[in-house]
Amino acid sequence: RKEVEQDPGPFNVPEGATVAFNCTYSNSASQSFFWYRQDCRKEPKLLMSVYSSGNEDGRFTAQLNRASQYISLLIRDSKLSDSATYLCVVNIGGNQFYFGTGTSLTVIP
Amino acid sequence: DAGVIQSPRHEVTEMGQEVTLRCKPISGHDYLFWYRQTMMRGLELLIYFNNNVPIDDSGMPEDRFSAKMPNASFSNLKIQPSEPRDSAVYFCASSLGLNQPQHFGDGTRLSIL
Numbered sequence: 001r002k003e004v005e006q007d008p009g010p011f012n013v014p015e016g017a018t019v020a021f022n023c024t025y026s027n028s029a030s031q032s033f034f035w036y037r038q039d040c041r042k043e044p045k046l047l048m049s050v051y052s053s054g055n056e057d058g059r060f061t062a063q064l065n066r067a068s069q070y071i072s073l074l075i076r077d078s079k080l081s082d083s084a085t086y087l088c089v090v091n092i093g094g095n096q097f098y099f100g101t102g103t104s105l106t107v108i109p
Numbered sequence: 110d111a112g113v114i115q116s117p118r119h120e121v122t123e124m125g126q127e128v129t130l131r132c133k134p135i136s137g138h139d140y141l142f143w144y145r146q147t148m149m150r151g152l153e154l155l156i157y158f159n160n161n162v163p164i165d166d167s168g169m170p171e172d173r174f175s176a177k178m179p180n181a182s183f184s185n186l187k188i189q190p191s192e193p194r195d196s197a198v199y200f201c202a203s204s205l206g207l208n209q210p211q212h213f214g215d216g217t218r219l220s221i222l
Binding site: 031032034042043044045046049087089091093095097099101102 | 151152154164165200207208210211212213214215216
């Protein structure tokens with residue numbers, strides 16, 4: 001089983017829609033979590049850290065579910081500019097961290 | 110503030126040649142990471158350093174790949190000899206700690222002919 005798994009998509013949603021991605025992790029000792037965004041032919045950029053209590057930044061909400069071992073990213077009122085690949089990162093601690101393979105999102109006019 | 114700086118942005122060379130990729134991390138970041146990204150394999154961690162010391166190089170594909178970090182402000186990744194299957198985008202990233210977000214450079218797009 002992979003340490004981190006993401007649905008690769010693609011997710012194709014209309015503008016204004018709400019879309020959510022999950023990222024499951026296998027190690028219950030995982031300590032910190034992040035969502036990155038990667039545009040085509042660009043570098044990954046940090047989108048949000050994921051805190052135990054959940055956190056929100058504008059249209060974006062990140063949540064952690066330790067019991068079920070996944071993190072989620074919710075995007076409300078999707079914009080065309082949200083089209084990108086979304087990568088999750090899970091830090092297990094010690095020297096171990098893992099990137100997911102990414103979920104592709106296309107927002108359609 | 111300057112981010113992670115990588116050079117060159119693009120490299121096209123013939124197989125068998127030595128390739129050197131360079132990275133300047135964000136000042137004050139203790140961790141530096143080298144990644145390779147392809148469509149087929151996604152983002153792969155090659156090696157990372159803590160305070161200039163290589164910590165985990167298990168992702169380095171084979172002996173043709175080597176990486177050094179002679180000081181806190183510079184690292185290089187070398188491929189010798191290069192092969193067409195090494196063609197990929199190579200990213201360098203740095204962070205304050207392993208539990209901290211990583212900041213990526215623009216990447217080097219490497220094509221081996």
